[in-house]
Amino acid sequence: xxxxxxxxxxxxxxxxxxxxxxxxxxxxxxxxxxxxxxxxxxxxxxxxxxxxxxxxxxxxxxxxxxxxxxxxxxxxxxxxxxxxxxxxx
Numbered sequence: 001x002x003x004x005x006x007x008x009x010x011x012x013x014x015x016x017x018x019x020x021x022x023x024x025x026x027x028x029x030x031x032x033x034x035x036x037x038x039x040x041x042x043x044x045x046x047x048x049x050x051x052x053x054x055x056x057x058x059x060x061x062x063x064x065x066x067x068x069x070x071x072x073x074x075x076x077x078x079x080x081x082x083x084x085x086x087x088x089x
Contacts, residue, residue, distance in 0.1 A: 009041055016060060020045065020058050021049060026051025027051070028047060041063070045060040046059050055078070055079045056076065058073065059074045060072070
């Protein structure tokens with residue numbers, strides 16, 4: 001996705017979260033984290049939606065490529081609670 005080269009990577013966070021959570025009809029929780037490496041800036045955006053369909057988590061990494069941003073998106077749907085432990089043989 002193209003963007004002005006002088007715009008901070010975090011400037012698009014509100015629209016990114018809006019896109020990530022547009023289909024959530026319940027409660028949403030979000031977090032962000034900066035990653036800085038030599039000559040590479042990146043951000044991690046996480047969101048969790050809890051609604052009548054269960055719990056969905058999304059993890060987005062966005063990487064500053066100068067005049068463009070590279071996005072990777074992972075989505076985990078219908079996540080089971082970790083309150084109960086799976087039977088182990």
